[in-house]
Amino acid sequence: MRTPPVALTVAGSDSGGGAGIQADLATFAALGVHGASAVTAVTVQDTRGVHAIHPVPSDVVVQQVAVVVSDLAPRATKTGMLGDAATASALAILAADGLLPRLVVDPVLVSTSGHALATHDVLAVMRDDLLPHAAVITPNTDEAAALLGCSPAASLRDQTDQARRLLELGCAAAVVTGGVDAGARLDVLATPTDVQVMAGPGIDTRNDHGTGCTFAAAVAAGLAHGLTVDRAVTAARAFVRAALTESVQWRLGRGRGPVSHLAPSSTVPRGESV
Numbered sequence: 001m002r003t004p005p006v007a008l009t010v011a012g013s014d015s016g017g018g019a020g021i022q023a024d025l026a027t028f029a030a031l032g033v034h035g036a037s038a039v040t041a042v043t044v045q046d047t048r049g050v051h052a053i054h055p056v057p058s059d060v061v062v063q064q065v066a067v068v069v070s071d072l073a074p075r076a077t078k079t080g081m082l083g084d085a086a087t088a089s090a091l092a093i094l095a096a097d098g099l100l101p102r103l104v105v106d107p108v109l110v111s112t113s114g115h116a117l118a119t120h121d122v123l124a125v126m127r128d129d130l131l132p133h134a135a136v137i138t139p140n141t142d143e144a145a146a147l148l149g150c151s152p153a154a155s156l157r158d159q160t161d162q163a164r165r166l167l168e169l170g171c172a173a174a175v176v177t178g179g180v181d182a183g184a185r186l187d188v189l190a191t192p193t194d195v196q197v198m199a200g201p202g203i204d205t206r207n208d209h210g211t212g213c214t215f216a217a218a219v220a221a222g223l224a225h226g227l228t229v230d231r232a233v234t235a236a237r238a239f240v241r242a243a244l245t246e247s248v249q250w251r252l253g254r255g256r257g258p259v260s261h262l263a264p265s266s267t268v269p270r271g272e273s274v
Protein backbone atom coordinates (compact mmCIF):
# COMPACT_ATOMS: atom_id res chain seq x y z
CA MET A 1 0.00 0.00 0.00
CA ARG A 2 1.20 3.51 -0.82
CA THR A 3 2.05 5.85 2.03
CA PRO A 4 -1.08 7.96 2.65
CA PRO A 5 -0.99 11.75 2.92
CA VAL A 6 -1.33 13.11 6.46
CA ALA A 7 -3.90 15.63 7.69
CA LEU A 8 -3.97 17.20 11.14
CA THR A 9 -7.17 18.10 12.96
CA VAL A 10 -7.14 20.57 15.85
CA ALA A 11 -10.52 20.14 17.54
CA GLY A 12 -12.48 19.02 20.57
CA SER A 13 -13.23 15.44 21.54
CA ASP A 14 -16.89 14.32 21.35
CA SER A 15 -17.33 11.35 23.69
CA GLY A 16 -20.38 10.26 21.66
CA GLY A 17 -18.18 9.90 18.58
CA GLY A 18 -20.41 11.89 16.22
CA ALA A 19 -18.57 15.20 15.85
CA GLY A 20 -15.21 16.78 16.66
CA ILE A 21 -11.96 14.84 16.61
CA GLN A 22 -13.77 11.51 16.30
CA ALA A 23 -15.69 12.57 13.18
CA ASP A 24 -12.57 14.13 11.67
CA LEU A 25 -10.38 11.06 12.12
CA ALA A 26 -13.11 8.73 10.83
CA THR A 27 -13.55 10.96 7.78
CA PHE A 28 -9.81 11.07 7.11
CA ALA A 29 -9.61 7.26 7.34
CA ALA A 30 -12.60 6.78 5.03
CA LEU A 31 -10.94 9.07 2.48
CA GLY A 32 -7.52 7.41 2.55
CA VAL A 33 -5.73 9.97 4.71
CA HIS A 34 -3.74 9.29 7.87
CA GLY A 35 -5.19 11.50 10.59
CA ALA A 36 -3.18 13.16 13.33
CA SER A 37 -4.89 15.16 16.05
CA ALA A 38 -4.38 17.92 18.61
CA VAL A 39 -7.19 17.91 21.17
CA THR A 40 -8.36 21.35 22.31
CA ALA A 41 -11.03 20.25 24.80
CA VAL A 42 -12.65 17.15 26.18
CA THR A 43 -16.43 17.44 25.90
CA VAL A 44 -18.77 15.23 27.88
CA GLN A 45 -21.21 14.72 25.04
CA ASP A 46 -23.71 12.27 23.58
CA THR A 47 -26.32 12.44 20.83
CA ARG A 48 -28.58 14.48 23.14
CA GLY A 49 -26.20 17.28 23.92
CA VAL A 50 -23.05 18.62 25.54
CA HIS A 51 -23.03 17.98 29.29
CA ALA A 52 -19.65 19.47 30.21
CA ILE A 53 -16.53 20.93 28.61
CA HIS A 54 -12.98 20.53 29.94
CA PRO A 55 -10.53 22.73 28.02
CA VAL A 56 -7.00 21.54 27.31
CA PRO A 57 -4.44 24.28 28.16
CA SER A 58 -3.35 26.16 25.03
CA ASP A 59 0.33 25.32 25.53
CA VAL A 60 -0.58 21.61 25.48
CA VAL A 61 -2.49 22.15 22.23
CA VAL A 62 0.59 23.85 20.76
CA GLN A 63 2.85 21.01 21.91
CA GLN A 64 0.60 18.45 20.19
CA VAL A 65 0.65 20.43 16.95
CA ALA A 66 4.41 21.01 17.12
CA VAL A 67 5.36 17.34 17.48
CA VAL A 68 2.95 16.22 14.77
CA VAL A 69 4.12 18.90 12.34
CA SER A 70 7.81 18.16 12.86
CA ASP A 71 7.42 14.38 12.69
CA LEU A 72 4.57 13.67 10.28
CA ALA A 73 4.56 16.77 8.02
CA PRO A 74 0.80 17.06 7.44
CA ARG A 75 -0.22 18.25 3.97
CA ALA A 76 -3.42 19.82 5.28
CA THR A 77 -4.77 21.06 8.62
CA LYS A 78 -8.32 21.48 9.88
CA THR A 79 -9.46 23.43 12.92
CA GLY A 80 -12.80 22.86 14.62
CA MET A 81 -13.77 23.66 18.21
CA LEU A 82 -11.01 25.90 19.61
CA GLY A 83 -12.82 26.65 22.84
CA ASP A 84 -11.06 29.76 24.09
CA ALA A 85 -9.20 32.81 22.84
CA ALA A 86 -5.81 31.62 24.15
CA THR A 87 -5.99 28.51 21.96
CA ALA A 88 -7.29 30.46 18.95
CA SER A 89 -4.43 32.98 19.34
CA ALA A 90 -1.82 30.26 19.71
CA LEU A 91 -3.04 28.61 16.52
CA ALA A 92 -3.03 31.92 14.66
CA ILE A 93 0.65 32.30 15.59
CA LEU A 94 1.42 28.77 14.37
CA ALA A 95 -0.43 29.55 11.13
CA ALA A 96 1.48 32.83 10.69
CA ASP A 97 4.70 30.85 11.13
CA GLY A 98 3.64 28.60 8.22
CA LEU A 99 3.14 25.51 10.36
CA LEU A 100 -0.49 24.85 9.39
CA PRO A 101 -0.44 24.12 5.65
CA ARG A 102 -3.64 24.18 3.54
CA LEU A 103 -5.63 25.35 6.51
CA VAL A 104 -9.37 24.62 6.65
CA VAL A 105 -11.06 26.62 9.42
CA ASP A 106 -14.47 25.42 10.56
CA PRO A 107 -15.51 28.26 12.88
CA VAL A 108 -17.32 26.13 15.46
CA LEU A 109 -19.21 28.29 17.96
CA VAL A 110 -22.36 26.40 19.00
CA SER A 111 -23.33 22.71 18.77
CA THR A 112 -26.43 21.53 16.88
CA SER A 113 -27.91 20.86 20.31
CA GLY A 114 -27.50 24.58 21.15
CA HIS A 115 -24.52 24.51 23.53
CA ALA A 116 -21.78 27.13 23.32
CA LEU A 117 -18.52 25.49 22.26
CA ALA A 118 -16.45 28.67 22.39
CA THR A 119 -16.12 31.54 24.85
CA HIS A 120 -17.38 34.90 23.55
CA ASP A 121 -13.86 36.22 22.84
CA VAL A 122 -12.94 33.43 20.36
CA LEU A 123 -14.88 35.03 17.52
CA ALA A 124 -12.72 38.16 17.25
CA VAL A 125 -9.45 36.24 17.43
CA MET A 126 -10.63 33.75 14.83
CA ARG A 127 -11.83 36.53 12.52
CA ASP A 128 -8.86 38.87 12.88
CA ASP A 129 -5.91 36.53 13.39
CA LEU A 130 -6.70 33.00 12.16
CA LEU A 131 -8.95 33.38 9.10
CA PRO A 132 -6.39 35.39 7.09
CA HIS A 133 -4.24 32.23 7.01
CA ALA A 134 -7.01 29.90 5.83
CA ALA A 135 -7.10 28.23 2.42
CA VAL A 136 -10.82 27.88 3.00
CA ILE A 137 -13.31 28.51 5.80
CA THR A 138 -16.52 26.49 6.20
CA PRO A 139 -19.04 28.44 8.33
CA ASN A 140 -22.74 27.62 8.30
CA THR A 141 -25.04 30.59 7.78
CA ASP A 142 -25.20 31.40 11.51
CA GLU A 143 -21.43 31.27 11.93
CA ALA A 144 -21.00 33.41 8.80
CA ALA A 145 -23.40 35.99 10.25
CA ALA A 146 -21.48 36.00 13.55
CA LEU A 147 -18.16 36.53 11.75
CA LEU A 148 -19.60 39.35 9.64
CA GLY A 149 -21.64 40.90 12.44
CA CYS A 150 -24.81 40.77 10.35
CA SER A 151 -28.18 39.00 10.53
CA PRO A 152 -28.47 35.36 9.47
CA ALA A 153 -29.06 34.85 5.73
CA ALA A 154 -32.74 34.81 4.82
CA SER A 155 -32.24 33.95 1.15
CA LEU A 156 -29.73 32.53 -1.32
CA ARG A 157 -28.82 36.08 -2.25
CA ASP A 158 -27.91 36.82 1.41
CA GLN A 159 -25.90 33.58 1.64
CA THR A 160 -24.00 34.45 -1.56
CA ASP A 161 -23.36 37.94 -0.26
CA GLN A 162 -22.04 36.47 3.02
CA ALA A 163 -19.64 34.15 1.16
CA ARG A 164 -18.27 37.09 -0.89
CA ARG A 165 -17.89 39.36 2.15
CA LEU A 166 -16.06 36.65 4.13
CA LEU A 167 -13.24 36.86 1.55
CA GLU A 168 -12.68 40.43 2.73
CA LEU A 169 -11.57 38.95 6.07
CA GLY A 170 -8.52 37.60 4.24
CA CYS A 171 -9.22 33.89 3.73
CA ALA A 172 -8.48 32.49 0.26
CA ALA A 173 -11.92 30.90 -0.09
CA ALA A 174 -15.15 30.64 1.88
CA VAL A 175 -17.94 28.09 1.65
CA VAL A 176 -21.11 29.03 3.50
CA THR A 177 -23.15 25.90 4.21
CA GLY A 178 -26.63 25.26 5.47
CA GLY A 179 -28.87 27.19 3.09
CA VAL A 180 -32.30 25.65 2.60
CA ASP A 181 -34.63 26.56 -0.26
CA ALA A 182 -37.73 24.60 -1.28
CA GLY A 183 -36.29 21.41 0.19
CA ALA A 184 -32.88 21.86 -1.45
CA ARG A 185 -29.67 22.22 0.56
CA LEU A 186 -27.45 25.01 -0.68
CA ASP A 187 -23.77 25.66 -0.11
CA VAL A 188 -22.07 28.72 -1.62
CA LEU A 189 -18.35 28.71 -2.40
CA ALA A 190 -16.64 32.05 -3.00
CA THR A 191 -13.09 32.44 -4.28
CA PRO A 192 -11.49 35.66 -5.51
CA THR A 193 -12.43 34.72 -9.08
CA ASP A 194 -15.73 32.91 -8.78
CA VAL A 195 -18.90 32.28 -6.76
CA GLN A 196 -20.56 28.87 -7.09
CA VAL A 197 -23.90 27.79 -5.71
CA MET A 198 -24.00 24.06 -5.01
CA ALA A 199 -27.46 22.60 -4.54
CA GLY A 200 -28.79 19.13 -3.78
CA PRO A 201 -32.01 17.66 -2.42
CA GLY A 202 -32.26 17.73 1.38
CA ILE A 203 -31.90 14.30 3.02
CA ASP A 204 -34.65 13.70 5.54
CA THR A 205 -32.91 12.31 8.63
CA ARG A 206 -32.54 12.93 12.34
CA ASN A 207 -28.97 11.61 12.17
CA ASP A 208 -27.19 14.82 11.28
CA HIS A 209 -24.88 15.30 14.27
CA GLY A 210 -21.39 16.12 13.02
CA THR A 211 -22.21 17.07 9.41
CA GLY A 212 -20.20 20.29 9.66
CA CYS A 213 -17.10 18.57 11.12
CA THR A 214 -17.38 15.77 8.56
CA PHE A 215 -17.67 18.25 5.69
CA ALA A 216 -14.67 20.36 6.79
CA ALA A 217 -12.56 17.25 7.47
CA ALA A 218 -13.44 15.89 4.02
CA VAL A 219 -12.33 19.20 2.47
CA ALA A 220 -9.01 18.91 4.37
CA ALA A 221 -8.65 15.30 3.18
CA GLY A 222 -9.13 16.46 -0.42
CA LEU A 223 -6.50 19.17 0.01
CA ALA A 224 -4.13 16.61 1.56
CA HIS A 225 -4.58 14.53 -1.61
CA GLY A 226 -3.61 17.57 -3.68
CA LEU A 227 -7.07 18.63 -4.91
CA THR A 228 -7.85 22.27 -5.56
CA VAL A 229 -10.23 23.95 -3.07
CA ASP A 230 -13.00 23.82 -5.65
CA ARG A 231 -12.64 20.07 -6.23
CA ALA A 232 -12.09 19.34 -2.54
CA VAL A 233 -15.37 21.11 -1.68
CA THR A 234 -17.28 19.24 -4.40
CA ALA A 235 -15.87 15.91 -3.20
CA ALA A 236 -16.62 16.76 0.44
CA ARG A 237 -20.26 17.52 -0.40
CA ALA A 238 -20.55 14.13 -2.08
CA PHE A 239 -18.99 12.44 0.96
CA VAL A 240 -21.35 14.11 3.44
CA ARG A 241 -24.36 13.27 1.30
CA ALA A 242 -23.29 9.61 1.21
CA ALA A 243 -22.68 9.68 4.98
CA LEU A 244 -26.16 11.16 5.59
CA THR A 245 -27.84 8.74 3.19
CA GLU A 246 -26.19 5.66 4.69
CA SER A 247 -27.25 6.53 8.22
CA VAL A 248 -30.89 7.46 7.56
CA GLN A 249 -32.17 4.23 9.13
CA TRP A 250 -29.74 4.21 12.05
CA ARG A 251 -30.78 4.32 15.66
CA LEU A 252 -27.61 5.31 17.49
CA GLY A 253 -28.33 7.10 20.76
CA ARG A 254 -31.54 8.79 21.80
CA GLY A 255 -30.95 12.19 20.20
CA ARG A 256 -29.55 13.45 16.89
CA GLY A 257 -27.48 10.47 15.82
CA PRO A 258 -24.17 10.61 13.96
CA VAL A 259 -23.78 10.36 10.21
CA SER A 260 -22.09 7.25 8.84
CA HIS A 261 -18.34 7.48 8.48
CA LEU A 262 -18.09 3.85 7.50
CA ALA A 263 -16.67 3.38 4.04
CA PRO A 264 -19.30 2.01 1.62
CA SER A 265 -16.80 -0.69 0.67
CA SER A 266 -16.44 -1.69 4.32
CA THR A 267 -14.80 -5.08 4.70
CA VAL A 268 -16.32 -5.75 8.11
CA PRO A 269 -17.83 -9.27 7.94
CA ARG A 270 -21.63 -9.09 7.91
CA GLY A 271 -23.95 -11.50 9.63
CA GLU A 272 -21.46 -12.50 12.32
CA SER A 273 -22.20 -11.79 15.95
CA VAL A 274 -19.38 -10.06 17.78
Ligand SMILES: Nc1ncnc2c1ncn2[C@@H]1O[C@H](COP(=O)(O)OP(=O)(O)OP(=O)(O)O)[C@@H](O)[C@H]1O
Nearest residue numbers: 112140177178185202203209210211212213215240
Ligand atom coordinates in the same frame (compact mmCIF):
# COMPACT_ATOMS: atom_id res chain seq x y z
N1 LIG B 1 -30.20 17.03 5.74
C1 LIG B 1 -29.25 17.32 4.85
N2 LIG B 1 -29.39 16.95 3.55
C2 LIG B 1 -28.43 17.22 2.64
N3 LIG B 1 -27.27 17.83 2.95
C3 LIG B 1 -27.07 18.24 4.21
C4 LIG B 1 -28.05 18.00 5.23
N4 LIG B 1 -27.56 18.50 6.40
C5 LIG B 1 -26.36 19.02 6.13
N5 LIG B 1 -26.05 18.87 4.82
C6 LIG B 1 -24.79 19.25 4.17
O1 LIG B 1 -23.76 18.98 5.08
C7 LIG B 1 -22.67 19.88 4.90
C8 LIG B 1 -22.35 20.53 6.26
O2 LIG B 1 -23.22 21.63 6.41
P1 LIG B 1 -23.98 22.04 7.74
O3 LIG B 1 -24.63 23.32 7.36
O4 LIG B 1 -24.76 20.91 8.25
O5 LIG B 1 -22.78 22.35 8.69
P2 LIG B 1 -22.87 22.79 10.20
O6 LIG B 1 -24.14 23.50 10.50
O7 LIG B 1 -21.59 23.49 10.47
O8 LIG B 1 -22.90 21.39 10.86
P3 LIG B 1 -22.75 21.10 12.38
O9 LIG B 1 -24.02 21.65 13.00
O10 LIG B 1 -22.66 19.61 12.42
O11 LIG B 1 -21.50 21.79 12.85
C9 LIG B 1 -23.13 20.85 3.82
O12 LIG B 1 -22.62 20.41 2.56
C10 LIG B 1 -24.65 20.73 3.86
O13 LIG B 1 -25.25 21.09 2.64
Ligand SMILES: Cc1ncc(COP(=O)(O)O)c(N)n1
Nearest residue numbers: 012013019020111112209210
Ligand atom coordinates in the same frame (compact mmCIF):
# COMPACT_ATOMS: atom_id res chain seq x y z
C1 LIG C 1 -16.26 18.54 20.02
C2 LIG C 1 -17.30 19.07 19.11
N1 LIG C 1 -16.92 19.75 17.99
C3 LIG C 1 -17.87 20.24 17.15
C4 LIG C 1 -19.20 20.04 17.39
C5 LIG C 1 -20.24 20.61 16.44
O1 LIG C 1 -21.00 19.62 15.83
P1 LIG C 1 -22.60 19.64 15.84
O2 LIG C 1 -23.00 21.02 15.40
O3 LIG C 1 -23.02 18.58 14.90
O4 LIG C 1 -23.06 19.40 17.26
C6 LIG C 1 -19.57 19.33 18.56
N2 LIG C 1 -20.85 19.11 18.89
N3 LIG C 1 -18.59 18.86 19.41
